[in-house]
Amino acid sequence: xxxxxxxxxxxxxxxxxxxxxxxxxxxxxxxxxxxxxxxxxxxxxxxxxxxxxxxxxxxxxxxxxxxxxxxxxxxxxxxxxxxxxxxxxxxxxxxxxxxxxxxxxxxxxxxxxxxxxxxxxxxxxxxxxxxxxxxxxxxxxxxxxxxxxxxxxxxxxxxxxxxxxxxxxxxxxxxxxxxxxxxxxxxxxxxxxxxxxxxxxxxxxxxxxxxxxxxxxxxxxxxxxxxxxxxxxxxxxxxxxxxxxxxxxxxxxxxxxxxxxxxxxxxxxxxxxxx
Amino acid sequence: xxxxxxxxxxxxxxxxxxxxxxxxxxxxxxxxxxxxxxxxxxxxxxxxxxxxxxxxxxxxxxxxxxxxxxxxxxxxxxxxxxxxxxxxxxxxxxxxxxxxxxxxxxxxxxxxxxxxxxxxxxxxxxxxxxxxxxxxxxxxxxxxxxxxxxxxxxxxxxxxxxxxxxxxxxxxxxxxxxxxxxxxxxxxxxxxxxxxxxxxxxxxxxxxxxxxxxxxxxxxxxxxxxxxxxxxxxxxxxxxxxxxxxxxxxxxxxxxxxxxxxxxxxxxxxxxxxx
Numbered sequence: 001x002x003x004x005x006x007x008x009x010x011x012x013x014x015x016x017x018x019x020x021x022x023x024x025x026x027x028x029x030x031x032x033x034x035x036x037x038x039x040x041x042x043x044x045x046x047x048x049x050x051x052x053x054x055x056x057x058x059x060x061x062x063x064x065x066x067x068x069x070x071x072x073x074x075x076x077x078x079x080x081x082x083x084x085x086x087x088x089x090x091x092x093x094x095x096x097x098x099x100x101x102x103x104x105x106x107x108x109x110x111x112x113x114x115x116x117x118x119x120x121x122x123x124x125x126x127x128x129x130x131x132x133x134x135x136x137x138x139x140x141x142x143x144x145x146x147x148x149x150x151x152x153x154x155x156x157x158x159x160x161x162x163x164x165x166x167x168x169x170x171x172x173x174x175x176x177x178x179x180x181x182x183x184x185x186x187x188x189x190x191x192x193x194x195x196x197x198x199x200x201x202x203x204x205x206x207x208x209x210x211x212x213x214x215x216x217x218x219x220x221x222x223x224x225x226x227x228x229x230x231x232x233x234x235x236x237x238x239x240x241x242x243x244x245x246x247x248x249x250x251x252x253x254x255x256x257x258x259x260x261x262x263x264x265x266x267x268x269x270x271x272x273x274x275x
Numbered sequence: 276x277x278x279x280x281x282x283x284x285x286x287x288x289x290x291x292x293x294x295x296x297x298x299x300x301x302x303x304x305x306x307x308x309x310x311x312x313x314x315x316x317x318x319x320x321x322x323x324x325x326x327x328x329x330x331x332x333x334x335x336x337x338x339x340x341x342x343x344x345x346x347x348x349x350x351x352x353x354x355x356x357x358x359x360x361x362x363x364x365x366x367x368x369x370x371x372x373x374x375x376x377x378x379x380x381x382x383x384x385x386x387x388x389x390x391x392x393x394x395x396x397x398x399x400x401x402x403x404x405x406x407x408x409x410x411x412x413x414x415x416x417x418x419x420x421x422x423x424x425x426x427x428x429x430x431x432x433x434x435x436x437x438x439x440x441x442x443x444x445x446x447x448x449x450x451x452x453x454x455x456x457x458x459x460x461x462x463x464x465x466x467x468x469x470x471x472x473x474x475x476x477x478x479x480x481x482x483x484x485x486x487x488x489x490x491x492x493x494x495x496x497x498x499x500x501x502x503x504x505x506x507x508x509x510x511x512x513x514x515x516x517x518x519x520x521x522x523x524x525x526x527x528x529x530x531x532x533x534x535x536x537x538x539x540x541x542x543x544x545x546x547x548x549x550x
Contacts, residue, residue, distance in 0.1 A: 007527055007529050007531035007532070008493070008495065008523075008525040008526040008527060008531065008532065008535070009531040009532075009534070009535055010534075010535045011535070014531050061336070061337045061530065062336050062337060064339045064342060064534070066531075066534070066535075067339060067342075067534070067535075067538070218283070220283065248283075250283040251282075251283040252282055252283060254282050255336065256282035256283065256284035256289050256341075257282070257283065257284075259284070259285075259339070259341070259342070260283070260284055260285045260286070260341075260342075263342070
């Protein structure tokens with residue numbers, strides 16, 4: 001593992017690291033914020049999974065998360081959203097290929113060789129973090145934005161017992177019924193029979209999350225029709241899921257929306273991680 | 276004036292606007308955050324002047340300022356750092372030409388036609404803001420980073436009575452003795468006799484600022500030798516300037532440094548603007 005940069009931030013350290021991934025067969029880059037408390041021993045970890053077109057960097061520089069993570073003594077991991085590089089397949093569309101891994105393991109050529117983001121985030125990167133940083137991997141929570149909200153919700157529900165809490169900002173939450181989902185699942189997997197375990201609405205219908213959940217979506221989200229919020233809300237309510245779905249008046253899909261509610265989300269996760 | 280974007284942010288609005296500037300003879304773009312209170316009447320204004328290579332966008336997306344401006348009911352203006360465009364002269368170096376206006380009015384060809392950033396920030400943009408937005412232009416304060424810290428300090432000291440308070444993050448504060456200053460002043464002006472009114476250390480020796488001043492610089496700033504912090508500290512102390520110079524252990528020149536202390540800076544300005 002190679003250190004690309006380390007900057008002092010809110011009394012802790014914002015690092016960027018690169019490593020060779022067995023899962024994707026490429027170099028992968030991630031950001032990791034460690035609060036001051038990490039100097040004295042392992043701290044809890046909150047994952048932030050990013051949306052379409054993002055790298056490890058967008059949320060790390062624009063979400064304003066470090067301030068609140070420092071307040072609560074929590075680490076933050078910002079993974080990349082796909083494998084990248086010259087040998088990695090891509091597509092001219094912004095929503096397929098590099099920058100659009102969708103947090104799934106592709107099985108179809110040409111994507112299947114490198115696009116293994118589920119295995120990377122669910123298995124490989126946690127092991128790497130636990131082995132190399134002062135992180136208490138028994139205390140993890142997860143959040144994300146848009147495609148990353150989809151990743152956070154599906155991982156939290158599928159990996160039972162892994163996460164103490166889950167939240168999302170404007171998540172894609174019914175991808176099997178959306179052009180943000182059907183297109184990518186068809187390209188990466190093909191067979192529709194396998195899609196269910198990667199749709200948050202279907203996972204909620206199938207059992208939900210055993211812990212608290214917080215979802216914020218803006219009423220002026222320009223991608224509202226692609227998110228599937230209504231279907232997810234129906235499943236959330238029917239399941240009597242512990243948690244909150246909030247519609248934030250006037251907010252859109254941008255990082256201005258995310259940063260506005262980051263304090264709430266990190267306080268919500270801190271409550272689950274520390275108690 | 277044209278609205279390029281408006282996003283809901285912390286209960287207020289983060290806008291980006293473009294207008295034809297008389298001062299620079301080009302289109303100029305700026306960001307303006309208005310807190311929720313602006314819907315009920317004019318609010319105080321804090322200027323954030325950015326550093327080398329930045330546009331209006333860097334601080335607007337990475338400094339984390341909106342959270343605290345919203346808390347204190349203060350507007351934020353993020354101007355660009357130079358004129359831009361095809362007809363505007365430039366230089367291959369990152370620290371001359373476009374992105375490097377240095378908040379001065381150039382008098383030498385080829386810069387003199389468009390590089391009038393002093394007049395733009397000190398005269399034209401305030402009039403535009405006061406005429407078009409719910410801002411109380413009798414209550415202004417100013418801050419900035421690096422080259423923008425130079426701009427903030429020099430404008431606050433030269434425009435007597437304009438600003439209630441001034442602060443800076445890692446400012447260039449003795450440019451007449453630095454390669455960040457001598458190079459640009461020579462290119463834009465030539466005659467060294469005119470440089471004094473644009474050097475914060477010389478302005479401090481000549482009278483200082485009539486109000487509170489806050490300056491933060493990191494002990495690990497990678498550009499320490501170019502900033503002139505020691506000379507400025509000597510002048511600050513000799514003048515018995517009201518305020519604080521703080522050296523922040525372990526911090527560098529990045530936005531991770533700026534965002535870490537933004538809460539302090541905005542609280543400092545709010546105290547001067549509201550009382």
